[in-house]
Amino acid sequence: GGSEIEFGGRSDLRLKYSVDGPGHYNGSNHICQLHAQAGQIALLSLNHQRHDQHNYVPLADSLHTCPKVSTEPIKWPAGAENSSTHIPLCTRLPESYDTPTRTSWGAESLLAEQGEPYCLFTSTSFYDGRGISVLTKPSIARQIMSMPVFNLGAAPKLFQSAPPPFEIKYVQGKGMGVIANRTIFRGERLFARPIVGIFHNDAFLDMEMEEYELRTTLIERGVDQLPDDARERVNAMIGKAGAKNDLVGKLDVNAFAEDFGGEEHSIVVPETARMNHDCRPNTMYYFDSETLVHYTHASRTINAGEEITVTYIDPLESRADRQVRIQNSWGFECTCSHCSQTPLLTDASDGRISTINRIWDQLRINFSGEKKDGEVPEVEMIETMVSMYEQERLYAHISDVWVWAAKAYKKAGKKWEALRWAYQAEEGVLLYDGPRNPDLERMGDIIYEMSIELGLEEEDNDDDN
Numbered sequence: 001g002g003s004e005i006e007f008g009g010r011s012d013l014r015l016k017y018s019v020d021g022p023g024h025y026n027g028s029n030h031i032c033q034l035h036a037q038a039g040q041i042a043l044l045s046l047n048h049q050r051h052d053q054h055n056y057v058p059l060a061d062s063l064h065t066c067p068k069v070s071t072e073p074i075k076w077p078a079g080a081e082n083s084s085t086h087i088p089l090c091t092r093l094p095e096s097y098d099t100p101t102r103t104s105w106g107a108e109s110l111l112a113e114q115g116e117p118y119c120l121f122t123s124t125s126f127y128d129g130r131g132i133s134v135l136t137k138p139s140i141a142r143q144i145m146s147m148p149v150f151n152l153g154a155a156p157k158l159f160q161s162a163p164p165p166f167e168i169k170y171v172q173g174k175g176m177g178v179i180a181n182r183t184i185f186r187g188e189r190l191f192a193r194p195i196v197g198i199f200h201n202d203a204f205l206d207m208e209m210e211e212y213e214l215r216t217t218l219i220e221r222g223v224d225q226l227p228d229d230a231r232e233r234v235n236a237m238i239g240k241a242g243a244k245n246d247l248v249g250k251l252d253v254n255a256f257a258e259d260f261g262g263e264e265h266s267i268v269v270p271e272t273a274r275m276n277h278d279c280r281p282n283t284m285y286y287f288d289s290e291t292l293v294h295y296t297h298a299s300r301t302i303n304a305g306e307e308i309t310v311t312y313i314d315p316l317e318s319r320a321d322r323q324v325r326i327q328n329s330w331g332f333e334c335t336c337s338h339c340s341q342t343p344l345l346t347d348a349s350d351g352r353i354s355t356i357n358r359i360w361d362q363l364r365i366n367f368s369g370e371k372k373d374g375e376v377p378e379v380e381m382i383e384t385m386v387s388m389y390e391q392e393r394l395y396a397h398i399s400d401v402w403v404w405a406a407k408a409y410k411k412a413g414k415k416w417e418a419l420r421w422a423y424q425a426e427e428g429v430l431l432y433d434g435p436r437n438p439d440l441e442r443m444g445d446i447i448y449e450m451s452i453e454l455g456l457e458e459e460d461n462d463d464d465n
């Protein structure tokens with residue numbers, strides 16, 4: 001339950017408090033919250049003291065547990081205030097506050113701690129009403145929320161196949177999964193979904209961290225504030241096998257990793273999160289950090305009835321390492337076809353993977369200029385790599401090799417081969433990593449240069465204009 005009182009003698013500021021029952025995060029949570037006018041920030045705090053079931057803290061005491069805060073209106077940084085449709089909530093006030101008074105739960109050290117708090121923003125208008133919640137440091141939130149995508153009249157077109165070429169169905173031993181309902185060819189776009197959440201990894205990865213419970217409370221609040229469709233989709237995600245199935249646990253196994261402001265965050269795309277793992281997946285995904293849309297494309301032909309999969313881990317690891325990684329982070333045993341081969345075939349694959357990794361090391365050294373041209377037969381190395389990636393069925397990741405093939409053939413003076421691989425890499429990179437990958441420009445340059453040298457195109461002479 002909860003109730004509200006006027007705060008600091010101001011009619012526009014109200015303090016709402018509530019006392020939750022035990023069981024949630026192992027104890028009673030006392031939530032104090034300052035409601036203020038739009039454009040201001042509210043402070044949310046939580047009593048870290050543990051109480052057993054018979055020892056609820058009475059109303060008056062719980063008010064004391066709220067940190068002393070300034071009653072001056074606090075403005076959200078310029079550029080971001082129009083993006084949020086809810087009053088931002090923070091673990092601490094982002095800017096100045098009065099010298100903290102010692103509270104019954106030792107808030108002093110928390111409040112006096114240097115560094116930024118974590119604040120929650122929700123926009124329900126994002127992408128034509130899909131909505132998004134962002135929990136991060138104010139400086140990072142400001143970068144995110146001032147992106148053009150928050151200020152567009154109409155959301156950009158997403159170019160998805162309609163109706164979708166798949167259905168969401170139960171898959172034995174895996175929960176729900178995504179099943180193709182017709183043949184899908186390499187390159188077809190399967191998902192183009194704006195993300196609905198960005199959560200700083202400090203908010204749920206390190207349970208020992210100070211303010212952990214505050215941040216997880218804000219994550220729950222962030223999901224609650226989403227529009228119905230997004231909220232229901234997020235709540236319908238499944239948690240880690242055998243673990244506590246709370247929201248934070250669900251996000252842990254369903255979110256994708258992404259950096260914002262150089263810090264690790266988790267992004268939430270509930271539709272795409274229905275894809276199960278396979279060490280040799282038939283799709284690839286990327287995130288466009290400028291439009292906040294997450295894309296998935298087919299990496300090879302997928303037959304009707306086949307499960308559509310993605311890899312959760314680096315596929316260039318041995319079977320044993322992949323198994324450990326999947327078990328530790330997702331709590332299931334990977335039984336994909338690549339992990340279920342005979343021991344002899346597994347050994348052969350592990351051998352190829354280790355050779356692939358060694359060749360990558362050599363190529364990087366060679367192209368970094370530490371070795372002289374011609375010292376290593378790059379084009380032969382590349383041809384070997386292409387073949388090994390195909391043997392390994394690494395169709396999602398093979399465009400990495402195509403990029404190097406174009407560069408190596410250009411360096412070797414083999415123009416037709418350079419042109420062929422540059423075209424192949426251009427499409428591959430667009431599907432694998434999207435339009436902002438820097439290799440695209442390099443491939444465009446090779447295509448242009450080779451086309452001129454091969455007489456396929458006239459040189460663009462700017463001086464004539």
Ligand SMILES: C[S@@+](CC[C@H](N)C(=O)[O-])C[C@H]1O[C@@H](n2cnc3c(N)ncnc32)[C@H](O)[C@@H]1O
Pocket residue numbers: 173174175176177237238239240241253254273274275276277278330331332333334335336
């Ligand atoms: C991102 S979700 C995938 C969708 C999920 N199956 C569902 O019902 O929503 C990740 C979870 O799905 C299950 N899962 C994914 N891939 C699996 C696989 N190859 N084998 C068994 N379970 C798998 C695990 O429980 C994992 O934590």
